[in-house]
Amino acid sequence: xxxxRVFLAWSAGNSQLHFAWHMLAMTxxxxxxxxxxxxxxxxxxxxxxxxxxxxxxxxxxxxxxAVMVGPTKGGASRTVDLDPVTVVMGKTQxxxxxxxxxxxxxxxxxxxxxxxxxxxxxxxxxxxxxETLARCRKDLPDLPVIRLHDLRHTHATVLxxxxxxxxxxxxxxxxxxxxxxxxxxxx
Numbered sequence: 001x002x003x004x005r006v007f008l009a010w011s012a013g014n015s016q017l018h019f020a021w022h023m024l025a026m027t028x029x030x031x032x033x034x035x036x037x038x039x040x041x042x043x044x045x046x047x048x049x050x051x052x053x054x055x056x057x058x059x060x061x062x063x064x065x066a067v068m069v070g071p072t073k074g075g076a077s078r079t080v081d082l083d084p085v086t087v088v089m090g091k092t093q094x095x096x097x098x099x100x101x102x103x104x105x106x107x108x109x110x111x112x113x114x115x116x117x118x119x120x121x122x123x124x125x126x127x128x129x130x131e132t133l134a135r136c137r138k139d140l141p142d143l144p145v146i147r148l149h150d151l152r153h154t155h156a157t158v159l160x161x162x163x164x165x166x167x168x169x170x171x172x173x174x175x176x177x178x179x180x181x182x183x184x185x186x187x
């Protein structure tokens with residue numbers, strides 16, 4: 001938790017994707033789930049976000065890769081509660097995207113889309129996280145090298161360490177059962 005706070009504090013002033021890193025760390029969403037979030041999924045009044053779909057990469061021989069939208073890994077939608085800071089940051093993100101183009105703040109627009117409103121490529125997104133963390137570690141070398149997916153693991157570990165019931169953490173992460181959560185996070 002302390003290392004995450006340090007990284008996010010640094011990221012706030014040094015990364016254009018700070019909101020993305022913050023949201024992943026505070027919700028435990030998978031990369032593809034976050035990349036497919038639309039503004040209609042964000043409910044600031046209820047302080048929640050509805051995870052309905054996931055964006056992934058498909059490869060067609062001879063044609064390169066493309067982003068494809070499908071169901072979440074577990075196949076089911078879920079509602080994830082948001083903390084007050086993430087709600088404020090989400091509202092700010094929508095306002096700022098709306099200043100660029102009203103289309104970027106429309107209900108069906110991607111929350112984490114590019115400047116044209118298209119999906120960010122999942123693999124480029126992960127690479128950007130690695131590059132961001134590498135820049136951060138130049139200033140803060142004591143931070144560990146982690147993968148983007150480790151923000152999800154950190155989220156779960158922090159919740160379990162705080163005594164949040166395993167069943168609640170499991171539902172938040174979209175696991176099929178609490179057994180899956182305990183298998184991954186028993187430590």
